[in-house]
Amino acid sequence: MASTYSFDVVSDFDRQELVNAVDQAMREITNRYDLKDTNTTLDLGETTIVITTNSDMTLQSVTDILGQKAVKRNLSLKIFEYGQVESASGNRVRQEVTLKKGLTQEIAKKISKMIRDEFKKVQGSIQGDAVRVTAKSKDELQAVMQLLNKADLPVALQYTNYR
Missing domain, CATH: 3.30.70.860 (Alpha-Beta Plaits)
Structure with missing residues (x-):
């Protein structure tokens, strides 16, 4: 036989690990001196993460932090598909990150x-x-x-x- x-x-990807990574990234953003007053938000939806911050430079820092936290939680960076950077209200920028599954x-x-x-x-x-x-x-x-x-x-x- x-x-x-x-x-x-x-x-x-492990949804709970992603939630933890986004939470850790938000904590680091609120505590870091260079990002403290940027009013940056990370909104985790069902299939997207929306990043809103005050400039392209801080947006790059925020995406780097998010990537670092994801890697530490054994999430692949290939699950993130970064969209176009759009201008939001009041001289702010917004980027939608699609989660590939x-x-x-x-x-x-x-x-x-x-x-x-x-x-x-x-x-x-x-x-x-x-x-x-x-x-x-x-x-x-x-x-x-x-x-x-x-x-x-x-x-x-x-x-x-x-x-």
Whole structure:
């Protein structure tokens, strides 16, 4: 009886870790001397973070702080998609950061093709916003994970349901 092993390739992030990272960034912004009087706000929505501050220079500092806090909480910087900097009321600037979650059809096809080209005995099937990878050997699945980690994809990848 030959058993098969599988795992799912997904692009997701821990929402609670993101909430903690935004909270820590806000604390640092309110305590830092150079950013104390900028009235900067970070509004975390369901799929976006809206940054409002008083200049482009402080906006750059705020995005750097947000990135540092996210990395410390094991969140990939690839989940952030920075939008255009807009001018808000009263000489202030505003930037919307979209949170990327899930694999697009295009990226899922690319992952599936990479697996097909490299490994003859491994199958990759697209299932919604995830790719299920199946093989007869756990070693082949480990090799697929290494291949995907080395590939420079525009999304953060995680591996779930490994069995």
